[in-house]
Amino acid sequence: DCLLSWSKRKNGGLIITCDLQLDQNEIFKYKVKNHPTHKNLLKTGVINDTTIKKSFSNKAFEKAKKSNQNKISYGGLEWFFVTTNAAKTIYCAFETINYPMLNLWHMSRLLTGILLFSGTFLLIFAAKDSSLSLKKLIISIFLVSSLVPLSGIGFTAITNIDVFKQNHKNKLRADAEETLRNIILNFNSYLAEHSTVLTNITQNPGNGNEDTNTLKLIKEVTKIFPRANINLRNSASALFYTNTSSYADGRETVYKSLSRRIIERYAPHRLDEMKYSGNPFTDALVRKDDMGVSTLSNFPNQLQRLQTGSANTLFYYRVIPESNEKTAYVQIDFPTLSGIENYLQSIKGTSFLANDIRIQVSAFLPSKFRWLLAPYKSNENNIFEMCLVAATTNKPIFRELASESNDNNGLALCLPAPELEDICLTAYLPAEKLMRTIKQMQKNILTGCIIAIVLLYSIIQWLMNQLISPLNNLETGIIALGERKFEVRINVPPGNDELTQLFTEFNFMMSESYDMQVAQNVQDGLITKVFPQLPNYSMHGICKSAGDLGGDCLDCFKIDDNKILFLVGDLTGHSVGSALMMAFTRAVTFNWSQQDSLSLTDLVDSIDTILRNNRTQRMFMGIICGMLYPNDNKIELVVKGHIYPLKINADKSFKWVGLPSYPLGISKQTPAVSQIITFNSGDKLLCLTDGFLEAQNKDMRVISFDNIEKWAIETMSEDTQAWVNSLENKFNFWCQNNHADDVSIFAISSKLPKEKESNLNEL
Numbered sequence: 001d002c003l004l005s006w007s008k009r010k011n012g013g014l015i016i017t018c019d020l021q022l023d024q025n026e027i028f029k030y031k032v033k034n035h036p037t038h039k040n041l042l043k044t045g046v047i048n049d050t051t052i053k054k055s056f057s058n059k060a061f062e063k064a065k066k067s068n069q070n071k072i073s074y075g076g077l078e079w080f081f082v083t084t085n086a087a088k089t090i091y092c093a094f095e096t097i098n099y100p101m102l103n104l105w106h107m108s109r110l111l112t113g114i115l116l117f118s119g120t121f122l123l124i125f126a127a128k129d130s131s132l133s134l135k136k137l138i139i140s141i142f143l144v145s146s147l148v149p150l151s152g153i154g155f156t157a158i159t160n161i162d163v164f165k166q167n168h169k170n171k172l173r174a175d176a177e178e179t180l181r182n183i184i185l186n187f188n189s190y191l192a193e194h195s196t197v198l199t200n201i202t203q204n205p206g207n208g209n210e211d212t213n214t215l216k217l218i219k220e221v222t223k224i225f226p227r228a229n230i231n232l233r234n235s236a237s238a239l240f241y242t243n244t245s246s247y248a249d250g251r252e253t254v255y256k257s258l259s260r261r262i263i264e265r266y267a268p269h270r271l272d273e274m275k276y277s278g279n280p281f282t283d284a285l286v287r288k289d290d291m292g293v294s295t296l297s298n299f300p301n302q303l304q305r306l307q308t309g310s311a312n313t314l315f316y317y318r319v320i321p322e323s324n325e326k327t328a329y330v331q332i333d334f335p336t337l338s339g340i341e342n343y344l345q346s347i348k349g350t351s352f353l354a355n356d357i358r359i360q361v362s363a364f365l366p367s368k369f370r371w372l373l374a375p376y377k378s379n380e381n382n383i384f385e386m387c388l389v390a391a392t393t394n395k396p397i398f399r400e401l402a403s404e405s406n407d408n409n410g411l412a413l414c415l416p417a418p419e420l421e422d423i424c425l426t427a428y429l430p431a432e433k434l435m436r437t438i439k440q441m442q443k444n445i446l447t448g449c450i451i452a453i454v455l456l457y458s459i460i461q462w463l464m465n466q467l468i469s470p471l472n473n474l475e476t477g478i479i480a481l482g483e484r485k486f487e488v489r490i491n492v493p494p495g496n497d498e499l500t501q502l503f504t505e506f507n508f509m510m511s512e513s514y515d516m517q518v519a520q521n522v523q524d525g526l527i528t529k530v531f532p533q534l535p536n537y538s539m540h541g542i543c544k545s546a547g548d549l550g551g552d553c554l555d556c557f558k559i560d561d562n563k564i565l566f567l568v569g570d571l572t573g574h575s576v577g578s579a580l581m582m583a584f585t586r587a588v589t590f591n592w593s594q595q596d597s598l599s600l601t602d603l604v605d606s607i608d609t610i611l612r613n614n615r616t617q618r619m620f621m622g623i624i625c626g627m628l629y630p631n632d633n634k635i636e637l638v639v640k641g642h643i644y645p646l647k648i649n650a651d652k653s654f655k656w657v658g659l660p661s662y663p664l665g666i667s668k669q670t671p672a673v674s675q676i677i678t679f680n681s682g683d684k685l686l687c688l689t690d691g692f693l694e695a696q697n698k699d700m701r702v703i704s705f706d707n708i709e710k711w712a713i714e715t716m717s718e719d720t721q722a723w724v725n726s727l728e729n730k731f732n733f734w735c736q737n738n739h740a741d742d743v744s745i746f747a748i749s750s751k752l753p754k755e756k757e758s759n760l761n762e763l
Contacts, residue, residue, distance in 0.1 A: 042077060043093035057091050084392045138467060142459075150452055157445045161438055168355075168434055169411060173398050175354030176413040176427035183347065183361065183425060184417050190343045191303040194224065195316065198332060199301045202318045205232055207326040208241045218243050227338040233259050235267075235328040236274035251308065257282040259317070259329045262297050266319040270328050305336060312336040312421065337365070337421050344373050352427075360428040365421070366391035372423060379412065379428055386414040387424040394418075400431070409435065470499050477506055486514035520549055523579040526586045532558040534630050536681070539566070540720035541746035542728060544739070551578040552689050552742040553585055553623075559593050564628040568746050570642060570689045572620045581619055584610055600625050604638045604664070604672035611665030621664040624687050628679070628748060635685065635748070637675045640664055643688055650682025652713055656705075657685075684723075685748040686712050691741035697734050707734075720747040 005016045047061050060074040064081055071080045077093040084090060201221060206214030214232070221228050222243070232241040237260040239252065257278055264271060296304060296315070306315040316332040344363050352359040362375035364387040375383045382401045390397045397414040409431040417425050473490045480488035489510060492503040527543045543554040553569035567589060571578045585607055592603045604625050611619055622642035628635050637645065641663025644656040657677055661670070679685070694702050715726035724745050731743065 040095045041092060042095055043091070045091060047081070047089040047091060057093065060093070061089065061091065082389075082393050085394050090392075138463070138471075142463060146456060146459075150456070154445070154449060157448070161441050161445075164441065165434065165438060168437075169398075169400070172354055172357065172411055172429050172434075173413055176359060176411070176429060177396065177415060179352050179354060179359055180361070180413065180415045180417075180425045180427055184419050186347075187340065187343055187420060190346070191314070191339070195302045197224065198303070198316050199318065202330045202332075205318075205320065205327045205330045208232070214241065221332060225332075225334050225338065225342060228332050228334040231255070231331040231333075232327045233329040233331070234274055234326055235263060235270040236276045237263065237278065237329065238274070240326070253279045253282045254286075254308075255331065257286045258296070259331065261286045262300070262317060263319060263328055265297055266300060267321045267328060270321070270323055273323065273328075303339075306333070314339045340420050340423065341372055348373060354427075354429060355433075357429050357433055362426045362428070364391075364424045364426065366424060367422065375426065375428060379410070383412055383414065383426050383428065386412060387426065390414040390416050390424050391422070401428075466493070467499070470503065474503065474506065477510065481510065481513070484517065486510050486517050516549065520545075520579075523549060523582060526582055527554050528556045531556050532564050534564075536751050537564075537628070537630055538718060538720040538749045538751060539564075539628075539747065540724050541566075541568075541687075541744065542724055543742070543744045544728075545742050546691070546739055549579050550742040551582075552691070552744040553582050553621075554744050554746060555586060555589060556746070557593070559598070562629055562631045563598070564630065565589070565593060566624075566626050566628065566687075566746060566748070568624040568642070568687045568689065568744055570622040570691075570742070570744070577614075577619065581611070581614070581621075585621075598627075600627055600636055600638045600674050601672040604640060605669075608640075608664040608669060608672075612669065614665075618665070620666045622690070623664055624746075626685075626687075633679050633681075633750070635677050635679050637677065638672045639675075640672060641666070643690055643693060646686040646688075646708065646712055647677060648684040648686065648712060648716060650680065652716070654709060654712070679748075679750050681750050683750045684716060684720075686727075687744075687746040689742065689744040691739060691743040692731060692745065694741060695731060695735040695739050695743070698736065703731070703734055718749050718751050720749045723747050723749070 007014045043057060045057060047058060048055065056075065057079075060072065060077075060079045061081055063074055064070065064072045064079065070082065071078065073079070073096075076096065078096060080092045080094075082090050198221065201217060204213045205217050206212065208214055218230055221230055229244045230242065231239055233239050233256075237256045239256070260276060260278055260283070296306065301316075301318055303314050303316050306313045312335065313333050314336050318330040320327050320330065347361070350361075352361060360375060361373060362383060363372040364370075364384065365372055366387065374380070379401060382399070386397045386399060394416050396416070399412055400409070401412050402409050411429045411431055411434075412426060414424050414426045417423050470491075470493045477488060477490040480486075487510075489507050490503055492507065493499055523545075528541065531539045531541065533539075539556060541554050541556065543550065543552050545552070551571040551573055553567060553571065556564070556566040558564050567585075569582075569585065571581055588606050588610060589603065592598065592606065604623060607621065607623065611621055620641070623638070623640050624642050624645055625638045626635055626645075637657060639645070639658035640661040642658075644658030646654055647657045648654045657675065659673055659675065661673075688708065692703065693705070693708065696702055711727060711730045715723055715730065717723040717726070724747050727745055731739075
């Protein structure tokens with residue numbers, strides 16, 4: 001066995017023989033190694049059903065069959081499977097091709113999606129936790145709300161280009177396929193048309209070689225069909241003229257019997273003109289119609305397809321009914337392929353259009369490996385390869401052909417035509433119009449992106465001027481507010497919108513806060529900061545406001561050597577009215593101290609009267625008013641509507657000192673009543689407002705009297721400043737520096753002589 005190939009040339013012929021007949025898989029392996037265009041082609045071959053479980057390619061084929069697809073990804077390769085006309089399955093395996101632009105496109109889409117999702121996620125949770133500033137929140141909301149639709153529109157527009165391109169390609173393919181199928185169908189019309197032409201030409205066939213009519217007939221027929229065989233027969237079906245070499249004896253015998261049968265049918269009156277001497281065997285076959293003669297004889301004067309053996313022929317016959325003519329039967333036949341070539345040449349100049357794009361039609365004959373209609377030289381190799389694939393698979397092939405210069409890009413369709421002797425018809429459509437449209441779409445998208453960016457920038461600038469810049473001013477004002485710089489004013493943006501109103505109200509608030517700060521400074525000046533110090537007594541106090549203005553009073557001053565007045569009060573509210581009432585109380589106290597005859601009850605009653613005469617705002621006041629007589633070691637106390645003072649003796653026994661009474665300014669006015677308590681060496685007096693008693697910890701528990709007694713004993717000291725500071729620390733730790741009411745602490749301590757202090761410490 002060997003392989004044989006031959007080709008004819010102008011100067012002779014070429015014959016190539018190969019003594020070694022290669023296995024088909026070996027041929028495929030050679031093809032892979034020497035393939036000029038597909039450098040990433042790694043495997044190709046024929047699927048062998050007997051090694052399905054062993055071969056890597058067969059495993060891929062099994063997977064493809066299960067998924068009912070002819071291409072899959074398997075083992076890191078891209079597999080393609082094609083079934084040929086010979087019922088063989090051919091496969092090709094390519095390494096995965098990386099397309100940088102495509103990867104960049106997918107990465108950009110993924111990155112944009114991640115950024116938008118992350119931005120939205122952070123925006124939601126950061127805004128929920130109030131960890132974003134208002135400016136950042138506004139900018140983030142704007143960017144997310146604008147970039148989400150803009151990016152979606154951008155990606156959709158870019159994707160639509162591919163969709164448009166694919167739809168346009170599908171439409172062009174459909175138009176091209178319709179054109180090629182019409183060419184195939186029109187071949188029958190071509191035969192019918194030329195049947196009429198042959199009928200006209202053969203009206204007077206003449207009587208042989210020297211007859212001018214016969215010569216004219218031959219000239220006209222061969223002009224149309226150069227390879228036509230023209231035969232003239234007499235009434236006895238004897239061949240008396242032919243323009244070709246004699247037929248093989250078998251074929252001539254069949255044609256003679258066939259012509260006899262046709263003359264019998266259409267010109268029986270001429271049968272007796274001459275004696276018929278035919279072949280009984282072929283006559284019998286023709287009459288039995290084993291050769292399909294009845295179908296052939298039904299259509300005189302028409303070009304018909306006739307297959308004799310492996311030869312396909314176009315067959316035409318005509319019966320001459322006139323008895324005075326020698327010719328009784330005219331037969332014209334030529335190879336079907338020759339007729340197809342003539343047909344294709346006849347449509348060579350025809351303009352075929354698909355969506356206003358001119359289609360270039362070409363035809364390839366796989367059996368002869370030659371072009372019947374050649375394509376453009378620039379596309380010949382690509383279309384040639386498509387024709388081979390289409391002929392092998394008997395399936396249409398559609399591809400986009402691209403050149404390195406992009407000047408000759410186009411779309412090509414190859415359609416197998418078994419109706420036309422298995423030729424492959426191809427249609428090539430230049431892609432210039434499609435490329436122009438796509439470029440115009442890309443320009444429009446780019447223009448839209450530029451316009452969107454300009455608009456986005458303009459809107460951002462507008463936001464900066466109309467919102468962000470005012471918010472910066474507002475932030476400056478808020479910082480000043482936090483630093484209690486109430487004299488600062490912010491610029492009010494022009495207009496009459498919400499921001500203008502907000503900034504106006506903010507400046508008004510800052511103005512009021514400034515007045516409040518002045519009032520606070522005045523109030524702070526009314527609270528005693530320096531307390532009288534005596535050799536045998538120590539006294540100290542603090543007053544802490546819960547807000548800008550407080551409602552607690554703390555006053556302590558020396559009247560004479562044996563009189564020291566102290567006053568602890570708790571007014572309702574924390575407003576300017578409370579501050580004014582504190583000032584009134586201080587003024588009343590000072591005026592009272594200038595009198596010759598001093599009575600604590602008169603002082604308390606005077607303050608009560610002032611509170612009751614206040615007609616703008618009803619206020620109440622709990623008060624501890626006391627007079628220390630250092631020389632007499634006693635204290636006079638008036639307590640009305642206030643927590644009783646805590647009297648702690650030198651031996652650490654204690655007692656709450658006071659009489660039940662309503663606060664000043666409430667209920668029916670009753671005269672104040674004073675108490676005299678002895679204040680010996682080592683005794684201490686602690687005065688607290690209800691803000692200390694009612695302060696709550698994180699568990700919502702108040703300090704209570706028990707804790708006051710406990711803390712007072714634990715922190716007790718002759719140095720009242722240290723004592724008060726310790727109590728303040730206890731208080732701050734309890735409420736974590738967050739108290740809702742004003743707090744005042746005042747303490748008096750009688751110092752022990754040194755020897756008594758030593759004895760007490762030993763005790």
